[in-house]
Amino acid sequence: MPARALPYRPHNHDACVTQALADARDICQQRSARLTPTRERVLELIWQSHKPLGAYDVLAQLAEDGHNAAPPTVYRALDFLQQNGLVHRIASLNAFIGCAHAGEHHTGMFLICRACGNVLELTAPSVSGAVQAAADAESFELDDITLEIAGLCPRCQKDSGHE
Amino acid sequence: MPARALPYRPHNHDACVTQALADARDICQQRSARLTPTRERVLELIWQSHKPLGAYDVLAQLAEDGHNAAPPTVYRALDFLQQNGLVHRIASLNAFIGCAHAGEHHTGMFLICRACGNVLELTAPSVSGAVQAAADAESFELDDITLEIAGLCPRCQKDSGHE
DNA sequence: ATGCAAATGTTATAATGTTGCAAATTTCCC
DNA sequence: GGGAAATTTGCAACATTATAACATTTGCAT
Ligand SMILES: [Zn+2]
Ligand SMILES: [Zn+2]
Ligand SMILES: [Zn+2]
Ligand SMILES: [Zn+2]
Numbered sequence: 001m002p003a004r005a006l007p008y009r010p011h012n013h014d015a016c017v018t019q020a021l022a023d024a025r026d027i028c029q030q031r032s033a034r035l036t037p038t039r040e041r042v043l044e045l046i047w048q049s050h051k052p053l054g055a056y057d058v059l060a061q062l063a064e065d066g067h068n069a070a071p072p073t074v075y076r077a078l079d080f081l082q083q084n085g086l087v088h089r090i091a092s093l094n095a096f097i098g099c100a101h102a103g104e105h106h107t108g109m110f111l112i113c114r115a116c117g118n119v120l121e122l123t124a125p126s127v128s129g130a131v132q133a134a135a136d137a138e139s140f141e142l143d144d145i146t147l148e149i150a151g152l153c154p155r156c157q158k159d160s161g162h163e
Numbered sequence: 164m165p166a167r168a169l170p171y172r173p174h175n176h177d178a179c180v181t182q183a184l185a186d187a188r189d190i191c192q193q194r195s196a197r198l199t200p201t202r203e204r205v206l207e208l209i210w211q212s213h214k215p216l217g218a219y220d221v222l223a224q225l226a227e228d229g230h231n232a233a234p235p236t237v238y239r240a241l242d243f244l245q246q247n248g249l250v251h252r253i254a255s256l257n258a259f260i261g262c263a264h265a266g267e268h269h270t271g272m273f274l275i276c277r278a279c280g281n282v283l284e285l286t287a288p289s290v291s292g293a294v295q296a297a298a299d300a301e302s303f304e305l306d307d308i309t310l311e312i313a314g315l316c317p318r319c320q321k322d323s324g325h326e
Numbered sequence: 327a328t329g330c331a332a333a334t335g336t337t338a339t340a341a342t343g344t345t346g347c348a349a350a351t352t353t354c355c356c
Numbered sequence: 357g358g359g360a361a362a363t364t365t366g367c368a369a370c371a372t373t374a375t376a377a378c379a380t381t382t383g384c385a386t
Contacts, residue, residue, distance in 0.1 A: 034383085036333070055373070070336065075374065080333095091254040092309050094342095094373065109294070111303045124297040127290065131272075134287040135312055140274045143314040146255050149298055151306040197352085199364070218342070233367060238343065257342065257373095 008118055008153050017047040020098055024086050027103050033084050041065070042077040043098065046087055051117040052095030090119065092148045097121070109147045115156035171281055171316050180210040183261055187249050190266050196247050204228070205240040206261065209250055214280040215258030253282065255311045260284070272310045278319035 024043055028035040035043075045061045046053050053061075055074045062069045078096055081087040087096050088108050099108065100121040107128050111120040127147065135142040152160070187206055191198040198206075208224045209216050216224075218237050225232045241259055244250040250259045251271050262271065263284040270291050274283045290310065298305040315323070 034332080038334080068335090071374070072336085072376090073334070076334080091311070109297065111298060111301060113303075114306065120301065120303075122297060122301070124293065127293040127297055130287065130290040130293040131310070131312065134272065134285060134290055135274060135314065138274060138283065138285065139317040139320075140276075140283075140312070141315040141320050142312055143277065144312070146309065146311040146313070147294070148254070148309040149294065149303070149305055149307070150309070151298065152304040154302040157302075157304050197363080201365080231366090234343070235345090235367080236365070239365080 008113075008120065008155050013048070013050070017044060020047045020102070023102050024084075027086070028084060031084060033080070038067075038069075038073065039077045039080050041067075042074065043081055043086055046081075046096055047098040050119070052090050052093050052097040052119055054093075054095045058096075088121070090148055091146050092150065107145045107147070110149065111153070112148060112150050113153035113156050114150050115152055115160070118153060120153070171276075171283065171318050176211070176213070180207060183210045183265070186265050187247075190249070191247060194247060196243070201230075201232075201236065202240045202243050204230075205237065206244055206249055209244075209259055210261040213282070215253050215256050215260040215282055217256075217258045221259075251284070253311055254309050255313070270308045270310070273312065274316070275311060275313050276316035276319050277313050278315055278323070281316060283316070 021040065021044060024040070025035055027033075041062070042058055045058050049057075055071065055078060058078070059069060059071060059074045062074070078087065078089070081096075082089060086099055086102050088099050088110070089096050090110060090112070093112070097110075097119050101108070101123060104123075106123045109122045109124055109127055111122065113119070128145070131145055131147075132142060184203065184207060187203070188198055190196075204225070205221055208221050218234065218241060221241070222232060222234060222237045225237070241250065241252070244259075245252060249262055249265050251262055251273070252259050253273060253275070256275070260273075260282050264271070264286060267286075269286045272285045272287050272290055274285065276282070291308070294308055294310075295305060
């Protein structure tokens with residue numbers, strides 16, 4: 001299971017990436033989903049950035065590899081990774097980020113810093129519970145929650161103090 | 164103040180639209196914001212649909228009016244309406260819907276039926292509170308909440324039962 | 327080997343959103 | 357009212373994000 005994400009703090013991110021890829025291989029094996037080289041490389045690229053990557057960012061990185069990919073290649077890989085719970089799409093940014101809780105059943109909640117662009121994924125049962133209750137109250141059958149919080153991360157709050 | 168939205172139930176929607184426009188005029192007057200004819204017409208078009216309208220849908224409707232508008236016209240009107248709390252953008256749909264609580268300070272939560280496309284805007288203090296608490300726990304300074312719930316509305320749950 | 331299904335390559339195009347600048351309109355002050 | 361300043365609109369081009377359609381290749385089971 002993935003290590004707990006260290007919110008915004010510097011850390012050896014290569015280890016995060018390595019771990020995420022190892023987890024992904026396990027998860028795909030269990031589900032007999034095929035984590036092909038392109039899919040794995042896209043996942044790696046997304047994990048290597050703490051900030052969400054757009055599909056065309058991924059495309060550009062693939063191009064640097066010498067991989068002459070077209071948009072559908074990237075979108076298909078991203079679809080696969082989403083289907084298998086390995087990445088999340090951030091609707092308010094049109095961008096993708098590695099799932100910090102892959103393999104665990106969860107509904108992500110994303111804290112998006114509008115200054116530095118870093119994103120922290122949380123699972124907050126109290127929030128999910130309140131959302132579920134609100135949906136129930138309207139007899140609405142809940143499928144999927146998009147919950148994205150824009151604001152300032154702790155580091156950027158300090159930085160804006162002495163500018 | 165706007166009438167309580169009647170979730171998903173049939174009703175005289177023209178009255179909703181009329182009320183929304185009247186409210187909008189009041190609100191803009193108070194804020195000395197200029198609700199110009201184009202902006203008002205865009206708001207009206209958005210309110211006339213229970214389903215969120217895309218910017219290019221609005222554009223097409225304006226074209227039917229004989230208004231030869233270009234995309235910036237629509238996006239600017241939508242920006243204005245958002246700034247003044249008269250419409251919300253639904254990030255997961257790239258579309259816009261009239262605010263059911265214009266003038267009231269609130270954070271919207273949207274129940275989006277994936278079958279019929281109707282959207283109900285709720286305000287759920289318990290949800291906002293839980294989100295705020297979760298952000299606080301990470302020392303994150305919350306600016307804006309995007310909360311969009313996809314699922315099945317009551318009507319569409321029944322409909323899918325006897326298909 | 328053969329055949330099928332899944333995955334990828336390729337080209338083109340659709341859908342959504344922005345920039346920059348000029349012209350028109352409104353506001354505000356005199 | 358006249359005129360400067362600010363806001364709004366018109367317009368053309370462009371940028372970004374995402375998908376459709378169809379051919380080709382690959383992996384895998386019989
Ligand atoms: Zn996740
Ligand atoms: Zn930050
Ligand atoms: Zn609202
Ligand atoms: Zn419905």
